[in-house]
Amino acid sequence: MKLTLKIWRQKNAQAKGKLVTYQLDDISPDMSFLEMLDVLNQKLIIEGDDPVAFDNDCREGICGMCSLYIGGRAHGHETETTVCQLHMRSFDDGQTVTIEPWRAKALPVIKDLVVDRGAFDRIIQAGGFVSTKTGAPQDANALPIPKQDADKAMDAAACIGCGACVASCKNASAMLFVSAKISQLALLPQGQPERDKRALAMVHQMDMEGFGNCTNEGECEAECPKAIKMTNIARLFREYYRATFTYEEQ
Amino acid sequence: MLWLWNFLRSSIGKKLLMALTGLFFCSFLLVHLGGNMLMFVSADAFNAYTSIMSGAQVNKVLEVLMVVLFLIHIYTSATLTIENRAARPVKYAMDVSAGKRTFMSSNMFITGSIILIFVVFHLWGFKYGEWSNDPAAMSDPNNLTMFGLVAKSFSNVFYALGYTVAVIVLGFHLNHAFQSAFQTLGLNHNKYTPLIQKLGTLYSIVIALGFALGPVYFYFSQLNAGA
Numbered sequence: 001m002k003l004t005l006k007i008w009r010q011k012n013a014q015a016k017g018k019l020v021t022y023q024l025d026d027i028s029p030d031m032s033f034l035e036m037l038d039v040l041n042q043k044l045i046i047e048g049d050d051p052v053a054f055d056n057d058c059r060e061g062i063c064g065m066c067s068l069y070i071g072g073r074a075h076g077h078e079t080e081t082t083v084c085q086l087h088m089r090s091f092d093d094g095q096t097v098t099i100e101p102w103r104a105k106a107l108p109v110i111k112d113l114v115v116d117r118g119a120f121d122r123i124i125q126a127g128g129f130v131s132t133k134t135g136a137p138q139d140a141n142a143l144p145i146p147k148q149d150a151d152k153a154m155d156a157a158a159c160i161g162c163g164a165c166v167a168s169c170k171n172a173s174a175m176l177f178v179s180a181k182i183s184q185l186a187l188l189p190q191g192q193p194e195r196d197k198r199a200l201a202m203v204h205q206m207d208m209e210g211f212g213n214c215t216n217e218g219e220c221e222a223e224c225p226k227a228i229k230m231t232n233i234a235r236l237f238r239e240y241y242r243a244t245f246t247y248e249e250q
Numbered sequence: 251m252l253w254l255w256n257f258l259r260s261s262i263g264k265k266l267l268m269a270l271t272g273l274f275f276c277s278f279l280l281v282h283l284g285g286n287m288l289m290f291v292s293a294d295a296f297n298a299y300t301s302i303m304s305g306a307q308v309n310k311v312l313e314v315l316m317v318v319l320f321l322i323h324i325y326t327s328a329t330l331t332i333e334n335r336a337a338r339p340v341k342y343a344m345d346v347s348a349g350k351r352t353f354m355s356s357n358m359f360i361t362g363s364i365i366l367i368f369v370v371f372h373l374w375g376f377k378y379g380e381w382s383n384d385p386a387a388m389s390d391p392n393n394l395t396m397f398g399l400v401a402k403s404f405s406n407v408f409y410a411l412g413y414t415v416a417v418i419v420l421g422f423h424l425n426h427a428f429q430s431a432f433q434t435l436g437l438n439h440n441k442y443t444p445l446i447q448k449l450g451t452l453y454s455i456v457i458a459l460g461f462a463l464g465p466v467y468f469y470f471s472q473l474n475a476g477a
């Protein structure tokens with residue numbers, strides 16, 4: 001396959017970047033999108049150029065590192081697919097493909113296609129966890145959980161923190177991500193002790209990071225590789241209202 | 251009460267303010283539309299209704315409340331819109347929508363601004379326009395009743411057309427607003443959300459067509475009368 005790539009190149013966080021055009025001739029349709037970029041980088045290294053920086057880790061669709069805006073869409077045109085699981089066979093021979101980093105004030109570009117997702121980490125640090133004493137595991141089924149709740153919690157827990165929701169939202173809102181992280185714990189008994197405190201702290205941190213506000217247009221839901229639903233955002237609102245009106249700081 | 255202030259300044263608190271004030275105006279529009287329908291009953295019925303509405307003391311209180319709610323809706327939307335624009339300082343070179351984003355849903359602030367201009371114009375033209383339903387004034391042949399003022403205003407093609415366009419814009423605004431308000435209230439469930447969405451679309455069509463009926467009717471009836 002032949003490809004024309006237009007890739008965002010930016011030396012560092014302060015530099016002004018621009019789209020640079022590259023030609024590739026020998027791409028196998030069986031390659032993943034990241035492997036195609038590997039081929040490009042090999043070529044650039046041989047030619048003495050700076051290879052394109054892009055995030056990746058597991059390459060099996062579970063870590064959320066591969067974050068590229070491809071052809072105007074987060075993770076490319078396939079639904080429920082991360083970039084590492086996107087294959088060149090779904091592109092046309094001779095196609096021109098634009099590759100940009102996530103664009104959000106809260107997720108600033110560090111270099112080329114790599115953004116700093118520290119904002120997500122700080123939101124999790126604010127309360128996206130349960131505090132438990134470790135020790136021997138308790139008996140199975142000691143905590144009865146309705147199957148529907150377990151399913152909803154597991155669906156929310158599928159979020160890999162990739163940031164595609166922020167990237168595709170016209171307001172760069174992180175509400176889908178935060179709602180998934182709140183929901184996975186709010187639905188389970190283990191999440192109850194810190195439920196209200198968590199909702200207040202995580203939303204506060206989200207606001208501090210400079211994400212936008214949801215306007216209910218569903219771009220996040222459509223682009224999320226893990227099919228996180230906007231019903232979670234409604235749950236996030238309910239959790240936040242509940243916490244606001246019932247939680248008392250000691 | 252710091253907690254309440256913090257809540258109202260949070261992203262979700264601001265969204266709630268938008269939703270609650272918005273839903274208030276949704277119910278107000280229904281009442282307003284009901285009143286308008288009296289135009290098609292008779293001139294007297296409509297005049298009697300407008301006299302009561304402009305005369306009753308309780309309505310003065312409601313008017314103040316509405317202005318306050320309207321200002322909250324406008325101020326909050328401006329804040330949210332500024333924050334949302336600031337959240338993406340660098341735009342994409344290429345951006346394709348995959349969700350349910352529409353031109354109208356992405357431009358609520360613009361349709362809202364058009365509605366704001368329209369509302370000012372509307373109040374100035376009718377509520378504070380030159381009319382009197384006072385029996386004493388009736389003997390004056392130049393006096394216009396509310397019905398007369400409405401009929402006269404809409405006999406002008408630009409007036410009638412402007413109103414029709416404005417209420418259609420309002421309809422598009424409401425179509426996205428209605429269902430979004432319920433989402434913001436945290437009411438999203440497979441059981442009833444499809445119903446809310448259908449109701450929202452029906453509601454916005456009824457409002458847009460219902461309010462367009464006045465200008466269209468009066469414009470064409472004076473054309474007939476003239477011919």
Ligand code: SF4
Pocket residue numbers: 064158159160161162163164165166176177180220223224225226227228
């Ligand atoms: S909600 Fe979906 S799109 Fe957003 S971070 Fe989680 S997995 Fe990625």
Ligand code: FES
Pocket residue numbers: 056057058059060061062063064065066082083084085
């Ligand atoms: S590299 Fe881990 S999800 Fe793509």
